[in-house]
Amino acid sequence: MKEGALIRLEHGSGGALSRDLVESVIHPFFRSESYPELSDASPVEAGSDFLMTTDGYVVDPPFFPGGDIGGLSVWGTCNDLAVCGAKPICVSLALVLEEGFAVADLKKVLQSAAAAAREADTRIVTGDTKVVPRGRGGGIFVTTAGLGRRVFSGVLSPSRIREGDSVIISAPLGAHGLTVLAARESLPVAGTLRSDMAFLYPPVSLLFPLEESLRFLRDATRGGIAAVLNEAAHGAAWGIRIAEAEIPVSEEVRTVADLLGLNPLEIANEGVFVAVVDAQAETAALQALRGHPLGRTARCVGHVSLENPGTVLMTTRIGGTRRVDFPRGLLLPRIC
Amino acid sequence: MSEERELASALVAEIERTAAGINRPARIMEVCGTHTVELRRQGIHSLLPRGITLVSGPGCPVCVTPAGYVDNALMLAESGRAVIASFGDMLKVPGSSGRSLTSLSAGGRAKLVYSPTELIEIARKAGAPVVFLAVGFETTIPTVISVLQDARNRGIDNLYLYTAFKTVPPALRFLLANPEHGIDGFLLPGHVSVVIGADAYGFLEGPGGRPGVITGFEALDMLLGILLVLRQVRKGTHRVENAYPRAVRPGGNPLARGMMESMLEPRDETWRGLGVIPGAALGLRPALADRDAAKVFSLPPAADAEAPGCICARVVAGMAAPPQCPLFGTRCTPDDPVGPCMVSSEGTCAAYFRYGDGK
Numbered sequence: 286m287k288e289g290a291l292i293r294l295e296h297g298s299g300g301a302l303s304r305d306l307v308e309s310v311i312h313p314f315f316r317s318e319s320y321p322e323l324s325d326a327s328p329v330e331a332g333s334d335f336l337m338t339t340d341g342y343v344v345d346p347p348f349f350p351g352g353d354i355g356g357l358s359v360w361g362t363c364n365d366l367a368v369c370g371a372k373p374i375c376v377s378l379a380l381v382l383e384e385g386f387a388v389a390d391l392k393k394v395l396q397s398a399a400a401a402a403r404e405a406d407t408r409i410v411t412g413d414t415k416v417v418p419r420g421r422g423g424g425i426f427v428t429t430a431g432l433g434r435r436v437f438s439g440v441l442s443p444s445r446i447r448e449g450d451s452v453i454i455s456a457p458l459g460a461h462g463l464t465v466l467a468a469r470e471s472l473p474v475a476g477t478l479r480s481d482m483a484f485l486y487p488p489v490s491l492l493f494p495l496e497e498s499l500r501f502l503r504d505a506t507r508g509g510i511a512a513v514l515n516e517a518a519h520g521a522a523w524g525i526r527i528a529e530a531e532i533p534v535s536e537e538v539r540t541v542a543d544l545l546g547l548n549p550l551e552i553a554n555e556g557v558f559v560a561v562v563d564a565q566a567e568t569a570a571l572q573a574l575r576g577h578p579l580g581r582t583a584r585c586v587g588h589v590s591l592e593n594p595g596t597v598l599m600t601t602r603i604g605g606t607r608r609v610d611f612p613r614g615l616l617l618p619r620i621c
Numbered sequence: 622m623s624e625e626r627e628l629a630s631a632l633v634a635e636i637e638r639t640a641a642g643i644n645r646p647a648r649i650m651e652v653c654g655t656h657t658v659e660l661r662r663q664g665i666h667s668l669l670p671r672g673i674t675l676v677s678g679p680g681c682p683v684c685v686t687p688a689g690y691v692d693n694a695l696m697l698a699e700s701g702r703a704v705i706a707s708f709g710d711m712l713k714v715p716g717s718s719g720r721s722l723t724s725l726s727a728g729g730r731a732k733l734v735y736s737p738t739e740l741i742e743i744a745r746k747a748g749a750p751v752v753f754l755a756v757g758f759e760t761t762i763p764t765v766i767s768v769l770q771d772a773r774n775r776g777i778d779n780l781y782l783y784t785a786f787k788t789v790p791p792a793l794r795f796l797l798a799n800p801e802h803g804i805d806g807f808l809l810p811g812h813v814s815v816v817i818g819a820d821a822y823g824f825l826e827g828p829g830g831r832p833g834v835i836t837g838f839e840a841l842d843m844l845l846g847i848l849l850v851l852r853q854v855r856k857g858t859h860r861v862e863n864a865y866p867r868a869v870r871p872g873g874n875p876l877a878r879g880m881m882e883s884m885l886e887p888r889d890e891t892w893r894g895l896g897v898i899p900g901a902a903l904g905l906r907p908a909l910a911d912r913d914a915a916k917v918f919s920l921p922p923a924a925d926a927e928a929p930g931c932i933c934a935r936v937v938a939g940m941a942a943p944p945q946c947p948l949f950g951t952r953c954t955p956d957d958p959v960g961p962c963m964v965s966s967e968g969t970c971a972a973y974f975r976y977g978d979g980k
Contacts, residue, residue, distance in 0.1 A: 295956065302956050357913040530623060546966075599976075602631035603840045605664020610978030 286310060297619075298555065299507025300612030304516065322442060325503070326337035326433065334435040335374075338365040342427040342544070345619040347394065351480030352461075354427055356395035357555060357621060360484045362431035363405045367486040368502040368558055370437030370493070373405055377430040379413040386542030392426065405433075405484045416599035422570070424621070437493045441519040445500040450589040451567040452525060453560040454553040455488060456481065457579045458510060462552035465620050488580040491573040498566035504558045506621055508612045511550040513559045513588060515611045516595045521595055527587030527609070528600045551612040552600040553620045564588065622779055625841065629668070632844040637670045639851040640825025646672040648803055649850050650939055651795075652789060653810030654681030654967030655838060661976035663840040665847075668741070673851070676939040677972075679792055680810055683710045683965035684937050685892045686785045690756075691716035694783065697752055698730040703781070704747050705731045706740055707754035710965045713958065717926040730930040731871060736767045744772065744780040752914045760812040762786050762903065766884050769912050771952040783914035784904045786885065787892065789813050790821050791901035801814045802939055805966035806850035808830035808843070811865045816881075822861045830859040837865040884909060891925050893961065896933030907934065935962035936969050943970040948976060 286309055295302045304566060319331040326338035340362050347354040363373040378398060382391065402409050413494050431440030460481040467478060485504060503513045510532075534542075534549045542549050543583050556579060562570045567585055592598075597609040622630075625899035640647065651657055657677045658665060666675060679685045690753045695716050698705045705722055712722045712731055725731040732743055737753070744751040755765050765782070772780045785914035789810060796802050809822060822930050825833040836846030846864050853860060863869055871879075879905070905913040916922065927934055930948050935941035943962065953959040955971050962968035 305956075340879075497683075503672075530626070599664075600838070601662075601664035602623065602625055603663060603665075603844075604626050604668065605840075606667040606977075607661060608666040608975070610975045613975070 294618050295614060298612060298614070299334065299512050300551070301616070304611065324369060326369040326371060326431070327381040335434045336366055336369055336371040336435060337430065338362060338369070338433070339428070339430040340365060340423070340427070342621060343423055343502035343619050344465060344621050345423060346465075346468050347425050349392070349465050349480055350478065351464060352409030352482040353394055353397050353470055355394035358427040358429050359398050359401035359409070359484055360482060361555065361621065362429040363407060364485045364504045364558075366431050366433035366490040368441070368504050368530065369433075370435055370439070370441050370502070371430055371433030372408040372436045372486060372490070373433045375404060375408050375432050377411045378409050379428040380415070380420060381426040381428070381476060382414065382416045383424050384416060385417040386424050391425070405486065412441070436490065438501070439497060439499065440556060443501055443504050443521060446517065446523065446561050446589055446590055447500070447563070448523055448591050449564045450500055450561050451564045451570075451585045452514070452527060452585055452587045453562060453567070453570055453574070453590070454510065454533060454557065454586050455560065455574055456557045456585045457533040457535045457538065457582060458505070458554055458557060459534060459542055459549040459552040462509070462620050463541050464539055464545070466545070478537060478541065481552070481554055481556035484578050485556065485558055485579065488574055488577040489558060490572055491561070491580070492560055494573070495562060495566050495570060498563035499560065500563070500596040501561040502558060505554045505584075507553045509549070509551045510559060511597070511609050511612050513549070514609065517561070518597055519597055523589050523591055525587055525597045526593065526597060526600065527597065528591050529602045531584055531586040533582050533584055550609060555621065561589070628841055629844055632841065632848055633668045634726060636673070636844065636848050636851060639669045639855055640673050641843075641850065642855045644897075646674065647677050647805040647851065647875070648674045649806050649808060650676045650678045650804045651808040652678040652680045652793065653808070653813065654684070654965065655806055655812065656836065656843065656935040657681065657969050658972045661972045663843070665840065665843055666978060669847070672830050673847075676804060676896070677936065677969035678796070678939055679892060679937045680758070681937070681962070681965050681967040681969065682787070683714060684933065684961045685718040685787060686711070686892065686961065687755050687891045687893045687923045688713070688715075688717045689891070689926060690785050691721070692718070693920045694722060694752070694754055697718065697914070697920075697953075698725050701966055702918060703752040703771050703914070704729070704743075705752055705754060706734050706743055707731065708735075708756070709733050711754050711756055713842060713964045714961045715928065715959065719928065734744060737765045738793050740768050740780055741772060741775060741777060744777045747779065750779050750781060752781045752783050752918075755784045755786060755928065758787055758810075758813050759816040760883070762879050762885070763816065766880060769884070781790060781912055781914040781917055782905065783920070786903040787815070788887075788901055788903055790824070791898055792892070792895070793822070794824060795898045795901065796829065796939070804831060804939065805854045807834070808846045808850065809833045809835040809861070811835060811837045811842070814865065814869040815876045816874050818871055818878075819861060819863045820870055820871045822871065825861050826859060829862060832859045833861045835861070835863045835865045835869050837868065869936065876907060878935075879882060881969055891923060892937075893925055893938040896925070902941065928959050931960040933962045933970070936962050943973040944978065946970070
């Protein structure tokens with residue numbers, strides 16, 4: 286990063302600048318031989334079966350159709366563990382409250398967090414509360430940590446991806462980001478849009494029996510599928526080609542995204558994950574996922590290929606080819 | 622296979638047959654920035670036969686606005702003489718010093734607007750002169766100038782326009798007069814044509830003209846536009862065809878044209894990369910001089926200047942493609958742009974960077 290650089294909102298968008306901030310500014314302070322990769326969760330010490338993750342939530346507004354910051358923070362943390370092959374054990378919950386935030390609203394957030402924890406068969410075991418002066422906070426910010434136990438014994442990493450592997454998307458894209466945006470801006474386009482916020486361990490764990498054939502998992506939150514696929518392919522000897530016609534997007538999301546000039550591939554989700562599996566295991570993976578309500582519409586959207594090392598290409602609806610880049614620019618701030 | 626894809630395949634096959642009949646390479650200029658983006662986003666480049674090249678034209682308003690315009694706006698804001706209001710892209714364009722208006726938005730001296738209708742409220746609250754950066758083609762001009770009437774009706778007297786309005790037909794005439802361009806035909810802008818009408822391009826049919834096809838923005842619209850241009854190239858004709866009749870009428874939108882006619886007059890102003898094109902800019906008529914920021918604040922004419930190494934000037938003139946620029950994708954990216962063609966979401970460089978060149 287340049288001399289005198291300042292943090293910009295774009296650094297939090299989950300796109301190219303977020304990646305740059307983590308890689309060039311943050312990670313160098315903490316990189317070690319035991320943790321060479323940037324992962325959603327890591328073992329508490331080398332070789333351990335206990336994994337730890339942490340997450341911050343600044344979603345604005347804190348309440349939106351389909352959920353709120355309480356449930357979102359618990360499930361988001363559990364999901365980070367799940368896509369690393371671990372079952373959540375417990376979660377911590379730290380609150381930063383702004384002077385003037387309604388206690389009744391706080392109770393709603395906490396009730397939702399407690400319900401989310403119950404559904405995830407996990408517990409909130411510790412927490413912290415701070416209050417900042419009016420105008421110096423965002424109503425409510427939540428920070429969590431999560432501890433999980435490894436269930437999937439193999440390694441889940443982009444480094445295990447091979448030519449020909451299948452890329453699977455578990456559910457339709459874009460609902461969470463658009464819902465929060467519509468709620469924040471009071472857009473009359475909201476209609477029946479709801480956040481897709483969900484606890485992903487149950488569908489994710491249905492893929493664990495694939496063993497070695499399961500290469501990589503990632504929940505497609507900020508930056509959407511575009512960020513997940515580009516991060517996986519970044520610097521690799523292979524690339525990914527997806528087909529626009531196969532990408533699951535609801536008619537409603539497509540229409541609203543079109544109106545707002547947004548690309549569903551770049552919009553944040555809270556109930557969608559990407560799985561890369563050996564092509565031989567594609568059918569088994571889809572069958573397993575489709576047996577669960579959160580994976581009912583799971584699809585294979587593309588494959589790993591050697592034609593475009595390090596990048597993501599898309600066959601467009603009319604059969605043309607274009608690049609799918611890291612999301613750039615501001616995207617949607619404070620979406621989770 | 623979807624119906625759209627089948628139709629696209631049929632059009633591509635017909636484009637291939639037509640191109641084969643031309644027996645030489647052909648260059649088609651898409652005049653409009655929205656076409657530049659959509660052609661690449663839909664992957665149309667990758668479907669065209671070798672020898673058919675799509676060249677981006679001067680149709681991205683932010684891209685053809687000279688650096689001196691940004692300098693003047695920066696000067697107004699920094700001297701505290703006015704609050705600047707603008708659409709997002711223009712705020713991010715570096716002036717000749719390399720600085721942009723973005724740095725002033727934190728202090729409230731530059732304001733981002735999504736719609737000109739917000740200007741009334743901004744002016745009401747500002748307690749200072751508010752200058753809107755009125756950049757754009759015929760597509761957006763009527764909406765922007767209607768705000769002046771709205772402001773007058775509501776008794777708002779501190780709202781000014783700093784106009785850098787551009788009009789498409791004189792720019793096309795200018796390109797035709799320049800033999801270097803090597804352009805065989807034009808995809809004419811659909812949205813602009815909704816306002817000005819198909820008849821506005823009659824000069825393309827005269828001596829030294831080129832085929833022009835008014836084209837919509839769906840993938841099939843654009844493939845059809847390309848096919849119709851190539852058919853004319855093969856036949857050696859140069860007529861104006863309207864392939865977007867569901868939106869474009871021969872006479873355009875009379876209400877919008879009437880408003881532009883009554884409030885604006887042609888000006889000779891600098892286009893980035895093309896220099897001064899006679900009559901290709903529009904400014905407020907003398908009756909509205911008290912709303913004209915350039916006059917009220919005595920702004921000097923906006924001069925053109927390029928950042929060292931930046932080839933935006935050649936890109937907007939259709940003389941160079943973005944990958945030919947030494948800064949492209951390295952020193953100049955959408956996250957940290959040097960030239961306006963990388964800043965604007967409609968810019969040629971940004972479209973190349975995001976969507977690739979179809980390979």
